[in-house]
Amino acid sequence: MDDWLKIGSPEQFKALSHPLRQRILFALGREPATTSQLAVSLGERKGNIGHHLKVLHEAGLVRVVETRQVRGGTEQYYQRTARRMSYTSSPPEHTQAMFGGVAEEIGHAAEEPLVVLRHLRLTPKVAARMAQALQKIVDEAEDAGEGEAVHGVLVALYQQVVTP
Numbered sequence: 721m722d723d724w725l726k727i728g729s730p731e732q733f734k735a736l737s738h739p740l741r742q743r744i745l746f747a748l749g750r751e752p753a754t755t756s757q758l759a760v761s762l763g764e765r766k767g768n769i770g771h772h773l774k775v776l777h778e779a780g781l782v783r784v785v786e787t788r789q790v791r792g793g794t795e796q797y798y799q800r801t802a803r804r805m806s807y808t809s810s811p812p813e814h815t816q817a818m819f820g821g822v823a824e825e826i827g828h829a830a831e832e833p834l835v836v837l838r839h840l841r842l843t844p845k846v847a848a849r850m851a852q853a854l855q856k857i858v859d860e861a862e863d864a865g866e867g868e869a870v871h872g873v874l875v876a877l878y879q880q881v882v883t884p
Contacts, residue, residue: 723802723803723804724802724803724805724806725780725802725804725805725806726805727805729780731778731779731780732780732781733817733818734775734779735776735778735779735781736781736817736818736821737817737818737821738821739821739822739824739825740762740768740772741775741776741781741821742821742825742872743825744758744762744769744772744776744782745776745781745782745800746870748798748799748800749800750863750866751799752786752797752798753797753798754795754796754798755770755773755798756795758798773798776798780801781801781805782800782801783798783801784796785797822872830869839880847877847879854875854877855875858875861873
């Protein structure tokens, strides 16, 4: 698995716009899995998982890392292409689609999520320092491993465009 993947194509943003595909990506970040294994662990139908894996594969977000012959068929093991993903600039509709998937996932959170939107007037220097601090928090977060609750972390810092 590569360390970083820059997300920037329309196919990648479309693939990330569905909450189940995001759940699949998280599951494949731990270890490779087959369509059947993912269906069981995520409580979804095998055909549904297969469709979403195809979308993720075509977008370059997952890859086949192993194939095995099983009972007259071929079983494929999928893995994420990168441990972490960062987003390049994109048309607003792609970003909106991806955030729509995140919003749907937050809407089904097990506990009350922490969601804060605050508009601040910042100097370029303070904005850059804040971006570095937020990036450091995310980079230094460690996965606690199996048996612990899964938490989504979404960090955004953007300069608001003011229209006259």
